[in-house]
Amino acid sequence: MRKQLFTPNKAVFLPILLFFPLAPLYFLYDKKKLKKIPPGIIFLIRDKLDEVVQLIKPYFLNLSADERQNFVNIEKDLIKYLEVSNNIALGFPELFPSFNNIDDFKDTFNQTMEIWLLIKKTDLILEKLNDIGKLAGYITMESAHSFYQTVKIAARRDYPGTRAIFDELKSVYYAGKPKLKRTRAMKDDKQLLLFETMEPYSN
Numbered sequence: 001m002r003k004q005l006f007t008p009n010k011a012v013f014l015p016i017l018l019f020f021p022l023a024p025l026y027f028l029y030d031k032k033k034l035k036k037i038p039p040g041i042i043f044l045i046r047d048k049l050d051e052v053v054q055l056i057k058p059y060f061l062n063l064s065a066d067e068r069q070n071f072v073n074i075e076k077d078l079i080k081y082l083e084v085s086n087n088i089a090l091g092f093p094e095l096f097p098s099f100n101n102i103d104d105f106k107d108t109f110n111q112t113m114e115i116w117l118l119i120k121k122t123d124l125i126l127e128k129l130n131d132i133g134k135l136a137g138y139i140t141m142e143s144a145h146s147f148y149q150t151v152k153i154a155a156r157r158d159y160p161g162t163r164a165i166f167d168e169l170k171s172v173y174y175a176g177k178p179k180l181k182r183t184r185a186m187k188d189d190k191q192l193l194l195f196e197t198m199e200p201y202s203n
Contacts, residue, residue, distance in 0.1 A: 034135050074116050082109055141174065148173065 037045075063071065072078055086109045089096050096102045148169050155166035 034132075034139060036136075037132070074112065074119060079113070079116055082112060 086106065089102060089105060093102055096105070151162055151166045151169055154162040
């Protein structure tokens with residue numbers, strides 16, 4: 001646990017508090033929208049994912065860079081083409097070329113369809129996890145920026161102990177996207193809350 005290097009002083013931090021008068025409104029929309037996943041659920045998901053990895057691990061393979069580029073991606077249009085080809089081949093096996101094995105074709109088709117369904121499910125999960133992670137990370141980053149600016153002002157005023165803290169924060173500072181525009185509107189009980197446009201933080 002980090003040793004507390006300084007204690008807040010009202011006279012010093014009053015201008016800093018006034019520097020962020022709209023902070024509660026600034027985070028209102030995102031914090032209401034974010035639904036936090038309980039730690040117990042997170043641990044359960046991780047355990048289940050570990051089980052899935054162990055199940056599929058014996059069948060892992062590594063394609064070369066050229067193979068990854070040249071092989072087709074499993075996508076909707078390909079699946080439609082394969083489904084039609086499979087149905088016609090089953091109905092007219094005599095048309096299937098003799099140098100190919102129709103049983104092998106059916107087996108690989110079934111495998112492709114099964115993998116396609118797994119990919120769709122995992123893509124949906126990844127998309128939702130990314131959305132949750134991006135929102136949580138963005139809210140956290142904004143809070144971290146506020147803390148960074150507070151320490152920055154305190155260090156500029158030579159408040160005891162803050163220079164070392166500011167130097168540590170500055171060494172890992174992450175500015176995010178070039179513009180952190182947060183102009184938003186939200187209707188709640190017929191009240192319109194306008195969120196101020198923020199310019200990038202400078203370090």
